[in-house]
Amino acid sequence: MTYGTQPHQPGYQPTYQPDFHSSLAQPHHGQPAPIAPARRQQHLQLPPVPSRVHPLWFLGWIGVGLLALWVIVSFVLPMLSFGAVPFVVAMTLALVPFAIVILTVMWIDNWEPEPKRLIVFALAWGALASIGLTMLFLYVFDWLSLAVLQIAPETHDVLATILRAPLLEEACKMVGVFVIILIARNTIDGPIDGLVYGGLIGAGFAFTENIQYFFNYGASEGIGATVGIFFMRGILSPFAHAMFTGVFGLLVGLALRNRRSVALYALLGYVIGVGMHALWNSSSYVNFLVMYIVLQVPQFVLFIIAIVYLRKEKATITHERLSDYARAGWFTPQEVDMLATPRGRKVGMAWARALRGNRSALMKTFVRDATQLAMARERGLSGRDPKAPVVEQQLLTRALATRQALLAP
Structure with a gap:
């Protein structure tokens, strides 16, 4: 392949201009910034990749670590008390939908890949921190519902499924997007990047939650029920949590790129994510297949259309x-x-x-x-x-x- 004529003729060396004009050096907002013309220079040195994370970003990992300890004590150890084999089997099954979502998100992200350490952080936030926060708030919600308001257990179960879970889980997952903005604001260049981080956090959350589902069904109802819940959550709807949190990240990324109100777009994303989650959870009380065809499939199609459009835009x-x-x-x-x-x-x-x-x-x-x-x-x-x-x-x-x-x- 050739690159054309000048400045790439034999003997020509590409150059770097030290007094490169600032992209912000413009009299009016939005006016194209001047770029200094290319000049000759020999033996260019390769500088390091500019860091896109805050020097104190490790504080985010400290928060994840503390919440991870809580998850181990209150979530993992109780399951391990029944034996390591059921837990390992449940975790292995949970890896299947997790891998499906991660491979899809990585394809979405391949135009301008996000930093690997932030990808790992987003997954850790979803799988550990958001689970830990959710469990803490669950205790508070259940105490208010049953002890203070004295709601009937049957009503409490319905509210917990349709209202409590979407409100708490989406809030705890979405906190992770804000943490990433704080530690690496300029890594989110637009809606695709926000969607990627939201999707990764949702994938991590679903991974840990699926371990619990597969373990509980296997322990209480046997192999047949476990296969059924695996097919429903792992094959038919592996992208559910990724879409709930992804739409939030998408709108936050859009607000950052277009310099709109992040708070307003975040609130809109939260409302949409909670609404999608609540509708999906309501399938527990109606015909699952009907809800899947009417709700989940159209949502998935809309996400595909949005992703294709946003990738072309980028x-x-x-x-x-x-x-x-x-x-x-x-x-x-x-x-x-x-x-x-x-x-x-x-x-x-x-x-x-x-x-x-x-x-x-x-x-x-x-x-x-x-x-x-x-x-x-x-x-x-x-x-x-x-x-x-x-x-x-x-x-x-x-x-x-x-x-x-x-x-x-």
Whole structure:
């Protein structure tokens, strides 16, 4: 593959301009920021990937760890008292829907992958922290319902299924999205990123909850009931919790990108997530198959449509922002097409694999850094990230140094 003519003629070296203009250096909000024209420079050094997390982000892990201890004491140990084998079997069954959701979310995220440590944190929050918080609030809710208000047990069970569970579980899962915003605000560039983090938290929550369901059904009702609940939760509806929390993350990401009220969009996402959850739980009291066809299937289809649209939108933004650099001479139009279109990326990877020594790893780095460069410029142009100019400089240098290595003889 060739990248076109100048500035990529033999002997030409791509350059980094130290006095690269800030993407915020503009007289009016929204006006395209100037980019310094490309100049010659030899032997570009590859700087580290700019960190997108707060230096004190480990405090989030401390919170997860404390809640994990509570989950072990109040959730895991009681099940293990019946024997390790039933627990291991239940956990193994829970891994099936968990893997289905994770693979799907990773596909959604593959245009601009989120940092691995934040992916792990989101899963840990869902599987441990949100479960721990939910269990704490469950005790308070049950005490108010049964001891203080003295609601009849039958009524309490219905309220717990349709009202208590959606309100508490969604609130505890959604706290995780806000924690990620606090420790890594600029990692959420838009609705797709918010959807990814919400989906991961929902997947983690469903994993732990499924262990409890499969264990309880196996212990109390036998293998037949366990197979039935596995088929219902693990095969027919593995995406339920991921969608409940995903719609919240999607709206929060939309608010961050468009500089709208995060509180308002978060409230809307919470209401929608709770409503979806409550309707789904109500299937316990009506015909499950009817609710599944009428409710779950249309929701899933709408999510697929939204995801396809949002992925195309993110690709369009990437192409537009990298085109800004192309007009200034940093990239060629052919490179922009290669970096910012699905077909271009596929062709570029095939070309890189055919190079001496198989340079597909370099191509992956080039694509990743260029995409993050486009997202950083988009954040800067929106005015919501005051650190965008520094990040742009680092990512531009990385992208050019990687291209230099990619095109080396």
